[in-house]
Amino acid sequence: MSQGLDTAPCGYLTYDEKGRILETNGRLRDWLETTSDELKGSHVTQIFSMAGRIVFETSIAPLLTLKGSVDGASLDLRATNGTKIPVLLSAECTGSGSERVTTLVLLQADARRHFERELATARAEAQAELSMKQREGELREQFIAILGHDLRNPLASISSAARMLSSEPLSDRGKEIIRLTQGSVQRMSLLISNVLDFTRNRLGAGIELDLSDGKELEREIRQVVEELRSAHPEREIQLEISKQESVRCDVWRVGQLLSNLLGNALTYGDRAQPIQVVCSTLNDGALELSVRNGGKPIPPSAMERLFDPFVRSTNHDDPRGLGLGLHIASEIAKTHGGSLDVSSNAERTVFTFRLPNR
Numbered sequence: 001m002s003q004g005l006d007t008a009p010c011g012y013l014t015y016d017e018k019g020r021i022l023e024t025n026g027r028l029r030d031w032l033e034t035t036s037d038e039l040k041g042s043h044v045t046q047i048f049s050m051a052g053r054i055v056f057e058t059s060i061a062p063l064l065t066l067k068g069s070v071d072g073a074s075l076d077l078r079a080t081n082g083t084k085i086p087v088l089l090s091a092e093c094t095g096s097g098s099e100r101v102t103t104l105v106l107l108q109a110d111a112r113r114h115f116e117r118e119l120a121t122a123r124a125e126a127q128a129e130l131s132m133k134q135r136e137g138e139l140r141e142q143f144i145a146i147l148g149h150d151l152r153n154p155l156a157s158i159s160s161a162a163r164m165l166s167s168e169p170l171s172d173r174g175k176e177i178i179r180l181t182q183g184s185v186q187r188m189s190l191l192i193s194n195v196l197d198f199t200r201n202r203l204g205a206g207i208e209l210d211l212s213d214g215k216e217l218e219r220e221i222r223q224v225v226e227e228l229r230s231a232h233p234e235r236e237i238q239l240e241i242s243k244q245e246s247v248r249c250d251v252w253r254v255g256q257l258l259s260n261l262l263g264n265a266l267t268y269g270d271r272a273q274p275i276q277v278v279c280s281t282l283n284d285g286a287l288e289l290s291v292r293n294g295g296k297p298i299p300p301s302a303m304e305r306l307f308d309p310f311v312r313s314t315n316h317d318d319p320r321g322l323g324l325g326l327h328i329a330s331e332i333a334k335t336h337g338g339s340l341d342v343s344s345n346a347e348r349t350v351f352t353f354r355l356p357n358r
Contacts, residue, residue: 011077011087011106015044017098028106033080044104049076049084058191060091062184064102066177068093074109086110155192159185182231190259194324197331198309207328207335209250214287217247220255221279221289228262235266236274247287247357249336254289254355257332257340260325261291261351269293269349285357287338290350298344306342329353 005012011028015021021039029036032047045053052075063070069092077085087106095101162181170178197207218241225239258277265275273294280288298306307330309323329351333340338355 009107011104013044013047013104013106015102015104017100019043019045021047022101031077031079031085031108044102047077049078052076052078058184058188060089062180064091064093065180077106155185155189159189179231179233190256190263190325193256194260194328197328198324207253207331209253209335211248211250214247214249214251216251217249217254217287218279220251221258221277224255224258224262225277228259228266232266235271237262238274238276240276240278242280245281245285245357247281247285247355249287249355253332253336254353257329257353258289258291260329261353264325264351265291265293265349268295270295282354287355287357288352289355290352292348292350294348297346298342298349303342303344307340326351 006026008025008027011031012023012025013021013028014023020041021044024036024039028047029039032039039047045056048056055073055075060070060073060075069090071090073089073091075087075089077087079085086109088109090105091102093100093102158181162178162185166175166178166182221241222239225237229235229237262275262277269275270293276290276292278288278290278292282288307326309327330340333353333355336355338353341352341354343350343352
């Protein structure tokens, strides 16, 4: 890297098609209080704060895929000591396939963010005059309304439009864009469900169940598997369902649990090995649903916190998501009066949901 670019007043970073950092300039490393060796090869999302990762993964990355460039996006970096650094981000992609390289240019935005924080503080102080009970009730209603309506309904429209377009004659590029859109819609829908459930749980409402006799459970399981097969055509997902007895459960919630476990397997499992989904009824009438994948075993140090919220594995070079999937799956299992267990070794990792037939 040239001396001029290394000392430029802006941060500079490039990464490859898998998100691995290739090159950074001295200015960015000074902001982050790190070295070139520590950054090189790590995933680009590691330089952002938690909120910054969400913005990057759900907004900036899809725009780069579709348009090839982004200009003036606002988000936070995270220094080694945990300090947040507000920046304005511009990005551009060059090349394609395995030769694709993305360049990020970052400008500090302290003055603008300081003004925004002052406004937020003033608003918070004004709202503090309201009673605590009233404020919590309003926040709960607003948050659930946003996730349940303002986000889900437009997402459903996007999904419907993508399905309609997929039936039209399209170029190879058009088909790829539709596939990427459907994958993003599915991931965003699951993210919304997980955040909504986590918030309800923390606010005291708990995981809501709509129990039925479970006759539609097999159809739900097949649908979840098929949706993820469509979103990840390069991966092999095997499904085995033995003879089923009706088990009283919330069919949609069990489908959500399976979707979270499958998403985890797709992210952390060995891409060269198939993922196995096995559903069976035990001798005592209980339901057993397991997801199995090959790949690196889960470190013993991570096992005890595996189902905690916002915990993500470092056993992978592409750490994406909020770390809520396994937590919500565990809560769904507990609310049903069942269990979610995991075993992991050098051969495979297995998550097993057991639901007693009450």
